[in-house]
Amino acid sequence: MIYCGKHLITGDGKTHLTDAAVVVSKEGKIQDVGAKNEVLDKYPEDEVKDYGDVTLLPGLCDMHVHFGYYYSQPDQYKFDDYMIAYYAQEQAKIALSLGITTVRDLSSPHNLCKQLRLAGEKGYVKVPRIIHSDAGICMTGGHGHDDGIEEADGEWEIRKEIRKQLRDGADWVKILTSNRTSIPEFTQEELNAAVDESHRVGVKCAVHAGLQPALQMSIDAGFDTIEHGTFLTYEQVKQMAENGQAWVPTMTAYTVLYEFCKEKLEAGYDSGDRIAVKAIKDMAFFEPAYNAYKDNFKKFYDTGVTVCTGSDMVLYEAPPLPINREMELMVEYGITPLQAIETATSNPAKVLGMENIMGQLKAGLEADMIVVKGNVAGDIKAVNDLVDVYMSGELVYASPEK
Numbered sequence: 243m244i245y246c247g248k249h250l251i252t253g254d255g256k257t258h259l260t261d262a263a264v265v266v267s268k269e270g271k272i273q274d275v276g277a278k279n280e281v282l283d284k285y286p287e288d289e290v291k292d293y294g295d296v297t298l299l300p301g302l303c304d305m306h307v308h309f310g311y312y313y314s315q316p317d318q319y320k321f322d323d324y325m326i327a328y329y330a331q332e333q334a335k336i337a338l339s340l341g342i343t344t345v346r347d348l349s350s351p352h353n354l355c356k357q358l359r360l361a362g363e364k365g366y367v368k369v370p371r372i373i374h375s376d377a378g379i380c381m382t383g384g385h386g387h388d389d390g391i392e393e394a395d396g397e398w399e400i401r402k403e404i405r406k407q408l409r410d411g412a413d414w415v416k417i418l419t420s421n422r423t424s425i426p427e428f429t430q431e432e433l434n435a436a437v438d439e440s441h442r443v444g445v446k447c448a449v450h451a452g453l454q455p456a457l458q459m460s461i462d463a464g465f466d467t468i469e470h471g472t473f474l475t476y477e478q479v480k481q482m483a484e485n486g487q488a489w490v491p492t493m494t495a496y497t498v499l500y501e502f503c504k505e506k507l508e509a510g511y512d513s514g515d516r517i518a519v520k521a522i523k524d525m526a527f528f529e530p531a532y533n534a535y536k537d538n539f540k541k542f543y544d545t546g547v548t549v550c551t552g553s554d555m556v557l558y559e560a561p562p563l564p565i566n567r568e569m570e571l572m573v574e575y576g577i578t579p580l581q582a583i584e585t586a587t588s589n590p591a592k593v594l595g596m597e598n599i600m601g602q603l604k605a606g607l608e609a610d611m612i613v614v615k616g617n618v619a620g621d622i623k624a625v626n627d628l629v630d631v632y633m634s635g636e637l638v639y640a641s642p643e644k
Contacts, residue, residue, distance in 0.1 A: 243635070244290045246278050249297040249617050253602040255584035258619040264298055266609040270635030275603050296629060297618040299583060300603050301343025301610030303590035304565045305490050306469060306552025309333040309358065309372075310350030313389045314558040326351055330358055334369040336562045338639045341612035341631050344371040344590065344600060346552075348416045348448055348469065349378035351390050356411040368638050371610075373594055375416035375448065376407040379436070381428055385421035385450065397435035400428075404439045415440045415447040417465070420456035422527050427456070433463035446595070448490075452531070461487065467593060469552070472496065472531045476541060483547040488593045490552040493535040494568045498560050499524070500532035540576030550593055551586040566625050579622040609635040 243266045250262035252275065263281035265274040265288065274281060282290065309330040312321045321329065330350065337345060347355045355374035362369035378391045379400060387393050394403040404415050417436050419428045428436075433449070440447040441464070449465040451457050452472035460468060461481055467488045468474075474482075474489075482489060503525040543549055549572075551565040561567065569582040591601025600610050611632045616624035631639035 244281060244285060244288045245298060245611070245613075246281075246290065246292040247296040247298040247613065248294065249619060250275070250603065251297060251299040251580060251583055251618055252604060253300040253583060253587035255581050255588065258580060262298065264603055264609070264611060266611075266632075266635045268635075270609050270633075272603060272605055272607050272609050274605055293613050293629065296613050296615055297624060298603065298611055298613055299618060300587040300601060301612055301631065301633065302341045302565060302586045302625075303344040303346075303551070303594075303601070304337065304342050304553050304563055304586075305346045305467070305550040305590050305593070306492055306554040307333070307337070307345045307347050307563060308350055308554070308556055309345070309347050310354040311389070311556045314556055316558065323351075326354065327358070330354055331361075331367055331369075333562065334358060334362075334367065334372075337370045338368060338631055338633075339628070340563055340566065341614070341625065341628050341639075342370055342563060342565065343610040343612075343631065343633050343638075344594075344596075345373070346414065346448075346590070346594065347372060347374040348414070348450075348554075349375060349386070349391060352377050353410060371600070371633070373413045375414040376410060376412035378416035378418050378450070379403050379407075380418040381432075384427040385418045391418060395432075397432055400432055400436050401439040404436065408443065408445060413445070415445060416450070417447065418450040419460060420451045420453045422453075422524060424453050424455070426459055428459075430459050430463065433459055433465075437464045446593075461485070467550070469554075470496075473534055474538070474542065476538070476545070479542045479547050480545045483545045486548075488548040488550055488589070489542070490550045491535060491539065492552045492554040492568070493539065493571050494564050495554045495557075496528055496531040496535065497567075497571065498555065498564070499557065500528040502557065502560070503528055535571075536575060539572065543572075543577055543581075548589050548593060549585045550590045566623075569622050569625065573622045579619055582622055583618065583625075608633070 246263045250259040261278045263278045267273045359372040380391045382393045394400045446466040448467040449460045451460040452470040572582045588601040591597040613629040615627040618624045
């Protein structure tokens, strides 16, 4: 099958082809990519689908999701295991409707993502490609302890919990070591043990860290990805680039929370609204966080550190899985649309160790491809105008408005 479009973005951060085509084999692999006329001449017997004035680009990857995070639901007391599974399935469905064909879930209830992925493999439901950490790990009473995160203290408790999660099917390890204060939660020795145990068995690890000194401690420990990194310094980002550590800034989550709090303060809010009250209380954190990302993103990006999109959106009624907004912010803060697309395609593939499977429109890879109206290379907001979504050559979502 040959798919044609006026624009094509390969996902490598620099390549934008016009009047281009992608050849997909019956096995769902990309067979060829190139100029439309050349491809049509080369494969005269293949069926052709010409989308016209669209952009063809790789399926997107959200590197920080929580498919099973139901804790912000106003009726969370109704969520038993069955309801949580239905909720997670709905998040997976939404992901595909946004062009997200791969996710890394960084903490959901135990076994949820493993079973959701299995349900997808069996054909019971349509889900993106799921890489997951199972539940995250915090210290006793640490960040997330009341949101399903596993608590562990001391080097050997942490190692044991990591071993249990890997035994039960986790692909990554997730550690949480800072919240809204400057007091780090895990000690340096505990962080070092978490990284050592993960790497010892060939598994990568992510860390939730936003404040100093937890950020420096996490960089020194050697985590593969720093999640949030809200108040990183330029020197620390340079160190991450030199170490090969990736940054998943999740700017949209903090931007939405800042805008939410600002709106509530300006309009007034119901003191009985538990979520609003909590957000207002944290305004002292969200406003400087918002400004830190806005002021520093471009110069941090220019260090050469690997940047990946991640949404981490768990606020009730907030836009779900908004990596489209994350890419818009990146462009607003100074990088090009092609570079922003790279943070959602080939960069995640490299960090996940899956660059030979997905992440680009490139011969030999899985045919994960989205089709959007317009020219994404000229306007990143075009990613919002989705037409079709393919995973391994299979149409998994079609816009009802196309």
